[in-house]
Amino acid sequence: MNAPKKVIIDCDPGIDDALALMLALSSPELEILGITVVCGNVPAHMGAENALKVLKMMGRMDIPVFIGEQSPLVRTYVDAMDTHGDDGLGESHYPQVTEIRPSEGAVQFLARTLRDAAEAPDEKKISIIALGPMTNIASLIRQYPDSLAGLDELVSMGGSYKSHGNCSPVAEYNYWCDPHAAKEVYEAFSTLTGKQIHMVGLDVTREIVLTPNLLEYMQCLNPERGEFIRRITRFYFDFHWKQEGIIGCVINDPLAVAYFIDRTMCSGFSAHTEVETEGICLGQTVVDDHDFWKREKNSVILTKTDSMRFMKFFFTRVIGACEEQVLEGLMGRVMR
Numbered sequence: 001m002n003a004p005k006k007v008i009i010d011c012d013p014g015i016d017d018a019l020a021l022m023l024a025l026s027s028p029e030l031e032i033l034g035i036t037v038v039c040g041n042v043p044a045h046m047g048a049e050n051a052l053k054v055l056k057m058m059g060r061m062d063i064p065v066f067i068g069e070q071s072p073l074v075r076t077y078v079d080a081m082d083t084h085g086d087d088g089l090g091e092s093h094y095p096q097v098t099e100i101r102p103s104e105g106a107v108q109f110l111a112r113t114l115r116d117a118a119e120a121p122d123e124k125k126i127s128i129i130a131l132g133p134m135t136n137i138a139s140l141i142r143q144y145p146d147s148l149a150g151l152d153e154l155v156s157m158g159g160s161y162k163s164h165g166n167c168s169p170v171a172e173y174n175y176w177c178d179p180h181a182a183k184e185v186y187e188a189f190s191t192l193t194g195k196q197i198h199m200v201g202l203d204v205t206r207e208i209v210l211t212p213n214l215l216e217y218m219q220c221l222n223p224e225r226g227e228f229i230r231r232i233t234r235f236y237f238d239f240h241w242k243q244e245g246i247i248g249c250v251i252n253d254p255l256a257v258a259y260f261i262d263r264t265m266c267s268g269f270s271a272h273t274e275v276e277t278e279g280i281c282l283g284q285t286v287v288d289d290h291d292f293w294k295r296e297k298n299s300v301i302l303t304k305t306d307s308m309r310f311m312k313f314f315f316t317r318v319i320g321a322c323e324e325q326v327l328e329g330l331m332g333r334v335m336r
């Protein structure tokens with residue numbers, strides 16, 4: 001196997017962020033240098049506490065957690081506790097972790113880590129998997145523009161191309177929460193680095209639905225992790241039923257992690273993308289798929305995924321199911 005890729009996970013845990021962290025922590029392809037937390041689903045301090053709860057459950061308290069930006073660049077902060085519960089983990093109310101504590105200074109941690117990697121060959125540079133609003137990353141670029149020299153790849157869960165929004169008819173929550181940050185980061189990728197943001201948006205994440213059957217199956221195969229997932233997702237299930245009439249819940253963020261590890265998990269195309277910061281389209285990603293603007297292709301827009309493949313990936317890693325159990329369970333019974 002190749003050397004693990006060095007990553008920082010920037011997130012706002014958040015129920016699906018917690019699942020994404022579990023997946024990342026179960027993946028030997030990743031060396032997680034730190035978890036940076038931004039205000040999003042919940043305030044940054046609460047998100048950091050939740051990241052610690054996941055680390056404790058996974059037995060990985062060696063990974064440092066940093067608290068980042070407490071409010072969006074321009075907009076008034078709007079959390080998503082209606083979706084994620086008053087503790088951000090589906091009102092599971094797991095006890096606070098006291099053995100280790102988060103540090104302040106997420107943006108400084110990002111800057112330092114990227115700066116140290118600036119001279120490194122590409123395979124040793126640092127990638128960021130961004131699972132929340134892009135405020136920490138926009139602040140990084142504003143305060144330390146040179147730090148992108150140490151960046152390998154940026155995968156962002158956010159935005160949508162053809163799919164409808166989840167905060168307005170056109171906007172996805174992470175980019176809607178801080179559209180100015182998202183705009184600045186996409187702009188930076190058009191002008192500063194020549195690299196592309198991998199946009200894992202609602203077009204693909206909407207395909208990833210955790211159902212009651214899958215949850216039951218997880219609990220049978222791995223009672224400890226299954227129980228944790230059941231406790232944190234129950235509230236999410238109720239929300240999806242009331243809001244979208246779905247029995248189950250869309251889990252967005254883990255797909256970004258799966259895609260970072262295995263590029264065949266999603267497919268799409270390169271294009272120039274802009275983010276709207278005003279009016280009724282606030283937070284919308286406008287993807288120039290016909291190249292009208294003749295501008296730098298700053299993004300890879302993911303449009304297709306295979307939910308069965310994703311579930312196999314998740315079950316073998318997070319639940320520790322063997323290939324046969326996954327085939328029998330998912331294909332034979334549970335996903336029918």
Ligand code: BDR
Nearest residue numbers: 014016080131173174252
């Ligand atoms: C995104 O918004 C948050 O609520 C989720 O954690 C995910 O990152 C989906 O729109």
Ligand code: CA
Nearest residue numbers: 014017131132
């Ligand atoms: Ca998130």
